[in-house]
Amino acid sequence: MEKYIIKTEQIDAWLKRIIESVPRVLAPVSSGTKTEFRRIKSPEEVNNKSLTTTVSAKAAAFPPVETLFKYQKDGKDTTLTEDSFDKYPETVLWHARSCDAMGFSPLSAIFDWDYKDNIYDERRNKLTIVTFACNQSDECCFCTSVGGGPGNVEGSDIQLTMLNATDTLVEVMTEKGQKLVALLPDIFQPLSEEVDKEAVLAKIPVQFTKEEIKEHVSNAFDSPVWKRQSARCLGCGACAFVCPTCACFDIQEDAHGNHGRRLRCWDACGFSLFTQHTSGYNPRPTQATRWRQRILHKFSYMPERLGVYGCTGCGRCSRACPVDMNLQEHLISIANSNHE
Amino acid sequence: MNKLQERATDLLKGGTVKLIIGFEQGNNKIRPFFCEKPEDAEKLIYSDDCSTNNAVYLTKKELIGDNKIAIIATYKEIASIIQLNKENQIKKENLMVLTVDKDGDVTELTSFEEMEKFCEENTPAPDPVVAALIEKIDKMNREERWAYWKSELDKCIRCYACRAACPLCYCNRCISEVNCPQWLDPWKSTLSNIEWQINRVMHMSGRCTGCGACAKACPLDLPIGILTKKMSTDIKEMLGEGEGGNVLSTFNPNDKENFIH
Structure with missing residues (x-):
């Protein structure tokens, strides 16, 4: 890892150079009451004060809908065409948070679990992630309870930490990060003395550990806790769609007579249709069984099978939920109780 | 207590x-x-x-x-x-x-x-923010309106929180889930997002009580509540209060349109 100091006022000049050099730069942009990752053309568009976007950054590598292949029928012949990977642009994800960067590790674990998902991998490989360490948090944040933190560098290519009114610490973690620094090298001064990064980070108390949750939920399949917690859940897909690690998708056909596209689209385990069989039978017939699946997948099945947890503590699901299904609150309750 | x-x-x-x-x-x-x-x-x-x-x-x-x-x-x-x-x-x-x-x-x-x-x-006073937005959109010409809704509904991620939060969206099988025929493209795209909202609003016509739960539930804060609101105002103006039910479930044998006969 290389560490530098940059004058905070020079960050925009560097971002401008990045925008000129990289085909696609995504950054938090505000519109109305909400802030989302959007393609930017100038540094002025970025909302530097944004804590988190409503929807996570996962769309940069796993878009809400994407074409797997196209087909064309011509008499007895059918031609399949895959999209060229050249279409996926080199992308810089600017002003992401530690919880955004951490989210790509569980996503990669899922997409490369058995079959290597070339489409996801290609998009992910073309992604360079620049995170800004958090000096503020809100009541939905719980990254420190699931192994992350406001200054965690896992998954980041570069992390910036505002140390004071004038100076920003730059931690360059990877070669991809070095390439961005090389775009305007003169503004980066090598770190001459150690700085206290921790001191400027948001203080987010640890409420539980992810291992604790795993231990509790792994034996709680038949616990009444799921029904109790999910009673008010409306069964929409908001939590899954804003989540940085939810990777469930549906395969759809965009058919037009003798030609069409096969698509991969975001799906959500909270929908009753998610597990509905053609026969009409549904193995997860109630919201309680669907809520249980959500929690067990993230905190039991994923660590057991993939060695990674499916939650970064970003709190997006809690902010998005129309009925205050607050994940942190539910996990604290799970950690503190003995579910028979 | x-x-x-x-x-x-x-x-x-x-x-x-x-x-x-x-x-x-x-x-x-x-x-x-x-x-x-x-x-x-x-x-x-x-x-x-x-x-x-x-x-x-x-x-x-x-x-x-x-x-x-x-x-x-x-x-x-x-x-x-x-x-x-x-x-x-x-x-x-x-x-x-x-x-x-x-x-x-x-x-x-x-x-x-x-x-x-x-x-x-106990009828609540009309929400001034909602009223102002409807007025603003009413003043737009067709092109401006199209641009407005295209830009807003392009953001929709199709989480269906609007459907889930609505007490009157209780269908066991929603039109968005029917695939034979496929009425709506079930994936996120600007046009199918618009189609979804049009369908939702049409199904609510004359039924919506104007509670605004759909808009409050939207994680992206899209102005979808004004669609149902405006529709119910229009229905009342054009067809009256709908004594016997709602516009989709009532008919008049003397209707001037002949498709009903």
């Missing part, structure tokens, strides 16, 4: 009802609460900040079963219950509707006449 909590305790203790759907303090907001035990009654609260429309739970069989339940109702819930009843979705004998007045006194509304009267006397 306040009067609401006392009443709730009595109802649960005496076994009059199995469940009370009300409100509790959540994380910086008031949220729906399912009270099943008398000792939990003290969590029940009631204030002007009770903003979800809990009538949405009344059509969820897995939650209420065939039990007798009570609902702590604001104007929103009551207006929805009246409409749900018109659509034969309510078993009145299994439902106790309780309201709380400004002094904290609890009153049971025992008949739909009482509920209608309650709604007449």
